[in-house]
Amino acid sequence: TGLSRPQRMLKAVQKNATKGDPQSVIAAIDYYCRHKEWAMNVGDDKGPILDSVVSEVNPSTALELGTYCGYSTVRIARLLSPGSKLITVEFNPAYAAVARQIIAHAGLQNKVTLVEGGSGDLIPKIKEQFGITSFDFVFLDHWKDRYLPDIKLLEDCGLLKKGSVLLADNVICPGTPEYLEYVRNSPRYKSQYFQSYLEYTKAEDGLEKSVFLG
Numbered sequence: 001t002g003l004s005r006p007q008r009m010l011k012a013v014q015k016n017a018t019k020g021d022p023q024s025v026i027a028a029i030d031y032y033c034r035h036k037e038w039a040m041n042v043g044d045d046k047g048p049i050l051d052s053v054v055s056e057v058n059p060s061t062a063l064e065l066g067t068y069c070g071y072s073t074v075r076i077a078r079l080l081s082p083g084s085k086l087i088t089v090e091f092n093p094a095y096a097a098v099a100r101q102i103i104a105h106a107g108l109q110n111k112v113t114l115v116e117g118g119s120g121d122l123i124p125k126i127k128e129q130f131g132i133t134s135f136d137f138v139f140l141d142h143w144k145d146r147y148l149p150d151i152k153l154l155e156d157c158g159l160l161k162k163g164s165v166l167l168a169d170n171v172i173c174p175g176t177p178e179y180l181e182y183v184r185n186s187p188r189y190k191s192q193y194f195q196s197y198l199e200y201t202k203a204e205d206g207l208e209k210s211v212f213l214g
């Protein structure tokens with residue numbers, strides 16, 4: 001049945017984006033998904049909000065849950081200072097295979113470690129496997145029913161410290177009600193909603209930024 005949607009997106013990047021130029025990779029994906037076929041990238045409405053939070057935090061260690069094709073991986077990694085690291089976790093091997101190639105096309109493979117597997121299984125292994133004591137920034141963009149259990153796991157594994165910033169995609173569409181209720185009512189977080197739009201559409205969506213208070 002031919003190429004998958006992620007593979008078609010990869011082809012568009014290889015055809016239209018300049019190797020080693022992250023901005024051209026971002027633009028090629030946004031053009032393809034806006035004009036050819038929709039895909040679940042954070043996109044060019046929410047993307048600048050992601051950029052501003054990453055730039056403000058300037059993380060030495062960052063974690064992304066849900067790589068998909070690597071669009072937000074490229075958005076985050078292009079803003080990291082030299083020596084900073086982004087770990088991105090993807091459950092679906094076919095998605096991971098495309099993401100590796102898109103991240104490489106952007107020339108960001110040295111800043112990114114893509115780990116294949118379930119976030120619930122991998123989070124407890126991060127300290128020993130990567131020698132990371134805590135994350136300055138976490139982008140949640142995977143399955144919505146994993147957001148809450150995964151931040152509780154990050155807390156329990158001691159991977160968050162005072163000032164760690166969580167940014168969650170899709171808190172309106174598809175929606176993460178349990179997660180929102182938790183971060184907005186827990187004394188351990190200071191939470192803020194950034195209203196925007198579901199990628200490449202006019203539907204409402206937004207990002208929730210939550211600072212861990214320790």
Ligand SMILES: Oc1cc(-c2ccc(F)cc2)cc2nccnc12
Nearest residue numbers: 040041066141142143169170173174
């Ligand atoms: O940004 C996203 C959008 C959607 C999505 C799918 C279908 C719709 F109709 C609306 C929204 C799903 C997502 N799953 C995982 C990570 N991010 C997602």
Ligand SMILES: [Mg+2]
Nearest residue numbers: 042141169170
């Ligand atoms: Mg998303």
